Amino acid sequence: MSFISYLIKGISLGSVYSIIALGYTMVYGIAKMLNFAHGDVIMVGGYVIFTVMSMIGLNPFVAVLLSIILCTLLGITIERVAYKPLRSASSLAVLITAIGVSYLLQNLALLIFGADTKSFTSIIAVPALKLADGRLTISGETLVTIPLCILIMVLLTVFVKRSKTGRSMQAVSEDKAAAVLMGINVNKTIAITFAIGSSLAAVASVLMFSAYPSLTSTSGSMPGIKAFVAAVFGGIGSIPGAMLGGILLGVIEILGRAYISSQLADAIVFLILIIVLLVKPTGILGKKIQEKV
Amino acid sequence: MLEVKNLQVYYGVIQAIKDVSFTVNEGEVIALIGANGAGKTTILHTITGLIAAKGGEVLYEGVDLQKIPAHKIVGMGIAHVPEGRHVFAQLSVYENLLMGAFTRKNKAEIEESLESVYKRFPRLKERKNQLAGTLSGGEQQMLAMGRALMSKPKIILMDEPSMGLSPILVGEIFDIIQSISKSGTTVLLVEQNAKKALSIADRAYVLETGKIVLTDDAKKLMDNESVKKAYLGE
Structure with missing residues (x-):
């Protein structure tokens, strides 16, 4: 019974990683860059909710909504100010800039909110579910996280495949120049991608801080890096890959923590990344279509 | 319709286009x-805004295209079939064609264009659900042309449509270009296969290291001794 409980907990944590990984994978797919500041947007989302609820005292729905709006604007601003001017620069310059933005956000948060850990009150009011005569308890956070993750995944897939904006994202991801020739505004498409990724980061922050309620200025970096691992694991650039990679990673982490060693859990996660990259450098669902010339 | 005046284009310090001027009239x-x-x-990339020019003008129906963002140019009636086709490999044939109509709004008219593209290229209809990356080179060329036609262009720019194709397919592609022209679309064709290009063109410009060195009716150029020697292999 405890195995099932760990498994469910793993899927739940993995769902949060999936939602964050979507931001990495979509931005990579379309702008061909790794936005290492993505994890820190989660942290910002956490602080927004914390501030709005504990300090101003508004209700949780307003807080979440505000957090999503602010994170979306933050994502668009980061792209506009830091990455857009580097569109034709080397990928190394973009990478260093992304790391710089990440440290900037962390240090701004440190400056504004101080170094002490803030405790986040869960805003998910769903009661825990007790099964099998109380031997299996599924927390309210889990009950919300897993279906929400599935919903996001379905909506996003439909959006990318069916909507005009989604199709323009696919086109830009494959061939920027050809996309321009079709009449697609590449800059706008990239901005929309950042907006979607950042709003998802805000959603992830609600779920994550409700389940793991301690908030510091570096709270976003570890989940951010793990979600990046998840994205690479599943095949970077692939939306179902981010989903699969995230969930596998969450399950591996929780099972590793339960059965192997809680200290080694993170090491196991990264070891698996290395093994996957050695065996299949494109990730589990990453594919390379052989193009005929 | 399209008038290029004293165009100067640089790649870094190297001048790629030196004072090039030419005109394309409607229907030609x-x-x-x-x-x-x-x-x-x-030159084609400069016309459709993928590269910025250092000097000169590209006038289309009197408007200077260099002042217009690249993604707005197709909506003005200029379609560009790029060299190497550049189809969206991971989208289906049908989705590629829809991308071609990206700037158009009227669904019924788009459907009409789709039908006419399928009529012109029956092979694309047969393979409409196949991923574009799995098509043969000739089919990809047809898809790139079909996709360009989906924007209902007034003028179509074609960059090396015969590249890498077998002689039979080259013939087929040129027949299609001719029929596109007959249906009222102006064509600006860039080709290394000079013989084929001159056989369907009204007029032609000969370009050497970024400069126009010769221009005349296509028929006359075919009989021009220096053109024969340099480009027609006779």
């Missing part, structure tokens, strides 16, 4: 011929 098929590296592709 104009060929730009020249060897590899003469600057043919650069």
Whole structure:
């Protein structure tokens, strides 16, 4: 019974990683860059909710909504100010800039909110579910996280495949120049991608801080890096890959923590990344279509 | 319809296009011929805004295209079939064609264009659900042309449509270009295959290292001794 409980907990944590990984994978797919500041947007989302609820005292729905709006604007601003001017620069310059933005956000948060850990009150009011005569308890956070993750995944897939904006994202991801020739505004498409990724980061922050309620200025970096691992694991650039990679990673982490060693859990996660990259450098669902010339 | 005036284009410090001027009138098929590296592709890229010029003008129906963002140009009636086709490999044939109509709004009209593209290229209809990356080179060329036609262009720019195709397919592609022209679309054709290009063009410009060295009616150029020697292999 405890195995099932760990498994469910793993899927739940993995769902949060999936939602964050979507931001990495979509931005990579379309702008061909790794936005290492993505994890820190989660942290910002956490602080927004914390501030709005504990300090101003508004209700949780307003807080979440505000957090999503602010994170979306933050994502668009980061792209506009830091990455857009580097569109034709080397990928190394973009990478260093992304790391710089990440440290900037962390240090701004440190400056504004101080170094002490803030405790986040869960805003998910769903009661825990007790099964099998109380031997299996599924927390309210889990009950919300897993279906929400599935919903996001379905909506996003439909959006990318069916909507005009989604199709323009696919086109830009494959061939920027050809996309321009079709009449697609590449800059706008990239901005929309950042907006979607950042709003998802805000959603992830609600779920994550409700389940793991301690908030510091570096709270976003570890989940951010793990979600990046998840994205690479599943095949970077692939939306179902981010989903699969995230969930596998969450399950591996929780099972590793339960059965192997809680200290080694993170090491196991990264070891698996290395093994996957050695065996299949494109990730589990990453594919390379052989193009005929 | 399209008038290029004293165009100057640089790649870094290297001047790729030196003072090039030419005109394309409505209904014409104009060929730009020249060897590899003469600057043919650069000219097309400058017209559709993929490269910025250093000097000169590209006038289309009196509007200077260089003042217009690249993604707005197709909506003005200029379609560009790029060299190497550049189809969206991971989208289906049908989705690629829809991308071609990206700037258009009227669903019924888009459907009409789709039908006419399928009529012109029956093979695309047979393979409409196949991923574009799995098509043969000739089919990809047809898809790139079909996709361009989906924007209902007034003028279509074609960059090396015969590249890498078997002689039979080359013939087929040129027949299609001719029929596109007959149906009222102006054509600006860039080709290394000068013989084929001159056979369907009204007029042609000969480009050498970024400069236009010769221009005349296509028929006359075919009989021109220096053109024969340099480009027609006679």
